[in-house]
Amino acid sequence: MTQASDLDPEVRERLVRRFRRFADEEAPAVGSPLYARLAAGASRHPDVLAVLAEAPERQQRPTTLFAAVHDVLLRDPQHPLAAHYPRLAGDREPSSDPVDDLRDLVREHHDELRRLAGTRGTQTNEVLRAVGVAPAIAQVAAEVGRPVALLEVGPSAGLLLRLDRYGYRYVDLDGRAVGESPAGGLRLTSEVRHGDVPPVHLLPPPIVDRVGLDLAPLDVTDEDDVRWLRACVWPEHTGRAERLDAALAAARDDPPPLVTGDMVDDLAATADRLDPDAHLVVLHGVSLMYLPAGRRERFRQRLAELARRRPLDVVAFEDHRIEPYGELFPADLAGDDAMHGIVARSSYRAGEVTHTLLGRAHMHGRWVGWA
Ligand SMILES: C[S@@+](CC[C@H](N)C(=O)[O-])C[C@H]1O[C@@H](n2cnc3c(N)ncnc32)[C@H](O)[C@@H]1O
Incomplete structure (x- = not known):
């Protein structure tokens, strides 16, 4: 010792x-x-x-x-x-x-x-990030006119992979509802700030297939894994802990499909597991920062390679400073607020990639605003 x-x-x-x-x-x-x-x-x-x-x-x-x-x-x-x-x-x-x-x-x-x-590495799974991610995916699905096959990289326990099963409620600064989706098993509430109400009429997004790819996936049915997830929530964040417990309880009967692997090396093989007739959306929520800078570039190359075989969209919920978003949307940064995140979409089509800022959000989803 x-x-x-x-x-x-x-x-x-x-x-x-x-x-x-x-x-x-x-x-x-x-x-x-x-x-x-x-x-x-x-x-x-x-x-x-x-x-x-x-x-x-x-x-x-x-x-x-x-x-x-x-x-x-x-x-x-x-x-x-x-x-x-x-x-x-x-x-x-x-x-x-x-x-x-x-x-x-x-x-x-x-x-x-x-x-x-x-x-163990510290691993949270913040289900409230779905208040930004779900409308982003719904917007992609509405535009391409097809249901989605969702591949989340760095999903932790995969609670975001179940985002089509949650209900969404957006409120103004006085707590009044400004947008509500049909009730889901778990109702997620977020305050609308710095912009518009996300396109709530499109919720929930049509997801027909899903899989998560994580270096160390956590199993919602395993007692030690669940305790570790709860242990990674900071003690004063009682609302997060309650939400996590509720999301875990809901997921236990229908665990999200997860595979062990690296988001760079195993991206293509994992995508191949998904329904080829659905539109591929690759989601990353606060997981890109775990990649060293050189690997992030490699990740984008792998996305471009994959897109040559099937068109895809990336939906990102990340820290506003992280590469490449810090450089792509510099005018949209709000000072150096440590909890300021962006919701972005990158569309890979026929060798071209287009990046769009869809919205901003508190890193734990407490507030959100559509661009
Ligand atoms: C902070 S958690 C985010 C979990 C979830 N996306 C969310 O928003 O709640 C980051 C996750 O990324 C995973 N991760 C880190 N590096 C990875 C890699 N190279 N490939 C796959 N997963 C990775 C970690 O194991 C962890 O589960």
């Missing part, structure tokens, strides 16, 4: 830097005072940082540690640290210093935390 005392000085320094930055910038931007506090505390305690010492470099991140900690707490909700988590606290009063509780938890569960940090 790696002890704090034999933490490599270089690794330790890198971890301290990452935890301080997370405490000062990332946790406040995404809205977790608890994680900001725990990260600041962890940066001062090598015994806590040591949990990550043997994880692959890309997983040596505060979010990995906190997901592992949350996973352990979901199994041991009586632990004093759990009293700081709104969904686990019950009527307990939290202690005055969560960092002390975190250090105790690390001492008690060191091996388990290290195992989780070393084997």
